[in-house]
Amino acid sequence: MIAQNLNIIEEKISETCLKTGRKRHEIKLIVVSKTQSIEVLKTAIELGIRDFGENKAQELKEKAEKISEKINWHFIGHLQTNKVKYIINFTEYIHSIDSIKIADEVNKRAESIKKVQKILLEVNTSGENTKFGLTNELELLKTAEYCAKKKNLSLVGLMTMAPFTREEKLIRKSFIRLRELKEFLNSSGLELTELSMGMSNDYQIAIEEGATMLRIGTALFGQRNN
Numbered sequence: 001m002i003a004q005n006l007n008i009i010e011e012k013i014s015e016t017c018l019k020t021g022r023k024r025h026e027i028k029l030i031v032v033s034k035t036q037s038i039e040v041l042k043t044a045i046e047l048g049i050r051d052f053g054e055n056k057a058q059e060l061k062e063k064a065e066k067i068s069e070k071i072n073w074h075f076i077g078h079l080q081t082n083k084v085k086y087i088i089n090f091t092e093y094i095h096s097i098d099s100i101k102i103a104d105e106v107n108k109r110a111e112s113i114k115k116v117q118k119i120l121l122e123v124n125t126s127g128e129n130t131k132f133g134l135t136n137e138l139e140l141l142k143t144a145e146y147c148a149k150k151k152n153l154s155l156v157g158l159m160t161m162a163p164f165t166r167e168e169k170l171i172r173k174s175f176i177r178l179r180e181l182k183e184f185l186n187s188s189g190l191e192l193t194e195l196s197m198g199m200s201n202d203y204q205i206a207i208e209e210g211a212t213m214l215r216i217g218t219a220l221f222g223q224r225n226n
């Protein structure tokens, strides 16, 4: 089932790339493996997947320690300062930096293991107060400039979650907003390249609006139980 679903996802990504004149290699498919067992991850690895997204620090650590293949681990959940220590040895990217406080802790932990940690800033583009992320443009600029100066952080882009709705217009608006914020930051002297946006229900819209990283779980593995 996972193999078939992966084919369907790859077909849809290719189709959307063709339609919008984008190139497949510009887009990273991150498989969101939260709550999935090691066996399920191994199946995905056999199918060639090497980018996995997790949203709980201890879960990422446990899985990373059990899997011997070279995996690019992406942390995509809300991160608390006391949990950074669990993931810092493993994470290729942390997508969910949403304050100077958490940026400082990641920088400090990265420095202690002589690593430059690639990060993205999470932006709340939907206005939903159940979602995390920076909301205010100036606060985003301030946080981005702060991170850009830190020696052990490499700020590469922005991440968002679209609102939970069937209304395509609202979803698209969220993604456009993220793209515009990236352009705004770059016009202020930053050099961001990545837009982490698009999940199982909206990744084709995200590609149309410039996504470079898709985070897909359910469309590959089926509905999660918890």
Ligand SMILES: *Cc1c(COP(=O)(O)O)cnc(C)c1O
Residues within 6 Å of the ligand: 032, 034, 055, 076, 077, 161, 199, 200, 201, 215, 216, 217, 218, 219
């Ligand atoms: C769970 C999760 C996803 C994947 O969602 P699906 O709808 O299962 O594709 C993507 N991003 C974040 C931040 C998540 O927590």
